[in-house]
Amino acid sequence: MSIGEVVLGAFLTIILQQLSNLIQSKIVGIHHLRTDLERLKTSFEHVQEVLREVEKSQTGRDEQKCLSDLRDVAYDVNDLLDEISTEGLRRDSCHLREVRESLTEVNPKRFFFQKKVATKIREINKKIQDFRDNRGLRLPHDPSPGAAGRHGHVRPTTGILCDEIPVFGRQSEAEQVVGALTAADADWSNGNHVSLPVIPILGIGGIGKTTLAQLVFNHAHVKQHFGDRRLWVHVPRGSDVTNLTKLILESAAGGPTGLSDLNSLQNSLVKFLSKKRYLLVLDNLWNERSEQYNRVSEDWSNLRKPLLAGAIGSRILITTQNPTTAKITSTMEHPFVLHGLSDQDCCSVFAHHAFGGPAGCERNIGDLVELGKKISKGCCGSPLAARALGSHLRGADRSRFDHVLDSVSKGDILQLSESADGILPSLESTYHQLPPHLKQCLRFCGVFPKGFKFEKDVLIRLWMAQGYLGEAVKGAEDTVGVKYFNSLVDYLFFKPAHDDPSSNILPTIRHSTLVCDFPCQQPPSSNKQASTVLSIESLYQTRGLYTLLLNFAGINRKCLQLQNPVKKAARLTRLRVLDLGNCDIERLHDSIKDLIHLRYLSLSSTRIKRLPESVCNLLNLQTLGLRNCTRLEKLPKNMKNMSNLRHLDLHHDDDFQMETVSALSSMPKDMGKLVGLQTLSRFVVSKEWHCSGIKELAKLNNIHGDLRLLKLHNIQDEEEAREANLSSKKYLTRVELQWGCIRAPKQDNSTKEEMVLGQLKLHTKLRELWIVGYKGASFPRWLGHASYSRLVKVRLSNCGNCKQLPPLGQLPLLEDLCVKGIDAVEHVDCGFCGSKDGTGFQSLRVLRFESMRNWKGWYGEGVCKLPALRELVIMDCPLLHSLCHCFPTQAKLFSPRS
DSSP: HHHHHHHHHHHHHHHHHHHHHHHSSSSGGHHHHHHHHHHHHHHHHHHHHHHHHHTSSSSSSSHHHHHHHHHHHHHHHHHHHHHHHHHHHHHHSSOOOOOOOOOSSSSSHHHHHHHHHHHHHHHHHHHHHHHHHHHHGGOSSSTTOOOGGGGGOOOOOSSSOOTSSSOOOHHHHHHHHHHHHHOOOHHHGGOOOOSSSSEEEEEEEEEEEEHHHHHHTTOHHHHHHHTTTTEEEETTTOHHHHHHHHHHHHHTTTTTTOOOHHHHHHHHHHHHHHHOOEEEEEEEETTTTOOOOOHHHHHHHHHHHHHSSOOTOEEEEEEOOOHHOOOOOOOOOSSSSOOOOHHHHHHHHHHHHHSSHHHHHHHHHHHHHHHHHHHHHHTOOOOOHHHHHHHHTTOOOOOHHHHHHHHHHTTTTTTTTTTTTTTTHHHHHHTTTTHHHHHHHHHHGGSOOOOOOEHHHHHHHHHHHHTTTOOTTTHHHHHHHHHHHHHHHTSSSEEOOOOTTTTTTSSSEEEOHHHHHTTTTTTTOOOOOOOOOHHHHTTOOOOTOOOOOOOOTTTGGGGGGSSSSHHHHHOOOTTTTOTTTOOOOSOOOOOGGGTTOOOOOTTTTOOOOOOGGGGGGGGGGOOOTTTTTTOBOOOOOOOOGGOOOOEEEEOOTTTTTEEEOOOOOOOOTTGGGTTOEEEEOOOOOSSSSSBBOOOGGGOOOOEEEEEEEEOGGGGGHHHHHHOGGGGGOOOOEEEEOOOOOEEEEEEEHHHHHHHHHHHOOOOOOEEEEESSSOOOSOOOOOTTTTOOOOOEEEEOOOOOOOSOOOOGGOOTTEEEEEEEETOOOOOOTTTTTTTTSOOOSSSSSSSEEEEEETEEEEEEEOOOOOOOOOOEEESSSSOOOOSSSSSHHHHHHHHOOO
C-alpha cells in the first residue's frame, strides 16, 4: 500500500463518520434530504471499495491517477458536509433559538440552501457511480509477480559483522551497551532484582540499530563473557510467539528441530538454555505493532517464559523501531535511543563507500571530496543514506556529483532511491508502522521546510483545522492532538530543538529531515521538472487548496507588501488554514467572511489595529492567532457567536518577561459565551456596558496556559471579582494580575482593592504569578499560603501601598522571586520567610529586590538559611543599610549602583 492510499484511507474513514453523525443530527430534519445523505453514504462506501482494489494493485501511473480522482471526490464530500454543518451553526447563532427551525421551514434562504445541497449530493453520487462503473472496479485484483509494494521489502540482516566494512561513530554507544551486557546483575535497576535484563535499542529505520548490535555482538569482551552462547535472531515481519520461539530454538540448536507447536518448542528451548549464561539478540522485534500495547505485552510475557531458564547473567538485546515494544520489553529505566551520526562520521561513511576511505580521498580530485562532504551533510546523520549515496557515486564524474548534491539540497534525496538502493525501504518501514491517523499528521508536516521548528501547540491546532484529530469529543481535540504528537516523538520523527532558548517555555520540535522526505514525496506521476518558484498570483487560482501559509518570519517586511492578500485568498473557498503572519498588512478585508470552511486564521506579528466584524461570520473558526499584534486596539463586537473558537492567542513575546501595557482597550461583550475557549492569553477588564467585565470569565474554566488580567481597577467590587471564579481555572499555569497604573500612587480606595484581590484567589496548581500595580495596603491571606505548593516563580511589582511582604517562604517549590517598587515597605522580617524553624524558602535560587525606595533593612534571627540560594540581586534601594539575615556562602550578591 502506498503512502497516498493509507492517508486517503484515514481521510475516508473520518468523512464517513462525519456523514453518519450528520444523518442523525437535527439539521437534516426533512425526510428526502436525509434520504439523499444516506444514499451518499452508501455511494461513499463504494469509494472505499475502490480504494481497497487499488491496495491490491501496483502503485503505477494508472493507480496514482485513480487515487487522485478518489481524493477529489473525498474533498467534494468533505466540503459539502462542512457547508451543511456551517448552516446549522449559522442558524444556532441567530436570535430565534426558541424556534429551532429545520430546513423544512418556509424560508427562502433555507429553501435555496436545501435545494443547493440536494443538487450537490446528486452530482457527487453520479460522479461516484460513473467512476465506479468506468474504472473503479475494473482495476486488477492480483499484482503481477514481483510487484510487491515497496513497503514489503525487508532488508536482510545477519549477526556476523564483516571485518572489511568499518563502522564509524558508534564506538561510544557500543561501549555503553557492552558495559550493560557484561555488568553484574546487582548493578541493574539500582540494586533491585531483575530476573532477566533486557536492553532495547530504539531508533528509526536506517539509523544503524542493527549495525550497533552487530558491533556489540562481535565485541571481544562480549565473546569472552558469553562464549558460544551468543544467539542472533532476525525477527521477520508479522512473527508471532510460536514462530519467534522456533527461530530462537533453531539458533540455539544450530538448525531445524522439526517441532511446530508452542508447548513443545518452549520445553525444548528450556532444555537448551537451562542454567547457561547466554546473550540473545532479537533484531527488528515487532516493528509493525504500533499502539498495540496489550497484545505486545501478552506476547512478550509468553515469549519470555522459556528464556528465564538461563543462568544468572543472561542478557537480551533488542533492536526495534517501535517505542511500544521498547517500553514493554525494557528492564532499564529508559530504552537506549540511537540518534543520527555526526556530520563528520556521516562523511566518513560516505567517503569509505564513494572513494574507498582516506587513501581514496587523497587520490581523488579535491573538489569531488568537498562535494562529497556537502552531500553527506544532507544525509542528516543516517548511515544508511550515506552508505547508499556513497556506493551510488563510486567512480562517478563531477556532473553526477553535482546532480546528486542538487537533489539533496532541494530535499529530493528519496528521488535518488531507485539508484541509491536501500534508502527508501528502510524509511518506509518506519513510516508504515504508524497507524493511519498518525501517518496523515506526519504527512502534513511536509508543507514546512526542512529543519523547521514547530511550536507543539500550534502544530496540534493545524492538525485540528485539517480534521486530522477525528471525531474527538468536542473540547477534547487538543488532548487527542497531544497524544498524537507524543506518539510521533516516541517514534523519533520529532526531536526537541534544544538550541532554542525558549524551549523551556514554548515546547518546540524539529521534524526529522530525512524521514519527513519520505511522507512528503511526490507520486510517480508528478512532474519532476516543475519549477520550485510559485507565483503568488497563480497560487490564488489553485483549486481545492486547504492550507495557505504566507508567514514570512525573518524576511524583510518591505519585500512582502502583498496587495489585498485576504481579498485574493477569498477565492480559495476550500481553505481551512490561512496564515498571514509577518505580512505587511494593517487591515483585514471584509471578504474574509467568504472563507466559510476556515478553521485557523493567523495574523500574528502584523500591524493590524482592528478586525472587521465579518470575521465573526467564520463560524467554524477554531484558532484566531493575534500573537505579537502590539497595535491591536479592538476585537470585533460579535465574537460571542464564534461558538467553535478554541484558541484566541493574544500573547506577546515580552509577556511574563517585563511589565507592559497592552494597546487592547477592552474585550467584546458576552465573551463568557465562548465556553469552549482553551487559550485566552489576555483579558482586558472593562466597566463599560458594551464590553466584558471580569465576571465574563465565570464559565471559561477550560482556559489553559497563560492568562494576563489587565485593568483590574475597573472591577466594581468584591462580588464582581468573586463571580470571575478564578479558583476554578485549574489548567492555568501562569497568571498576571495587573492594575491600571504601573507605578500606583496612594489611593483612597485601597480597602476595595484589598477585598477585590482577596476574591481573585487562583487555583493552587498555578506555577507562576505576577501581581503588578496593586493599590491595596496589604496582600491577601491566600498569597503565600502553603497550599500553592507548585508555585515556582513570583513577581510582586509596583504594589506601592503595601507595608508588609506576604509569607512567601512557605511555598515549597518557589525558585525565583522578584520584589520591585513596593515603596511602603521599610522593614522585612522573618515573617517574610513564613517560618521560624528555619524551613522557609527551601527551593529559592534567585531573589531580587528592585526599586525599594524606603526599604531600610532585613531583620530577624537569621534562622532561615535559604539553602538553595544562588543569586541575590539588590538594585535601587537607597536607604538599605542592614542585612542581618544569613545567606549561604555559594550565593552571589549583585548590587549595581542605581
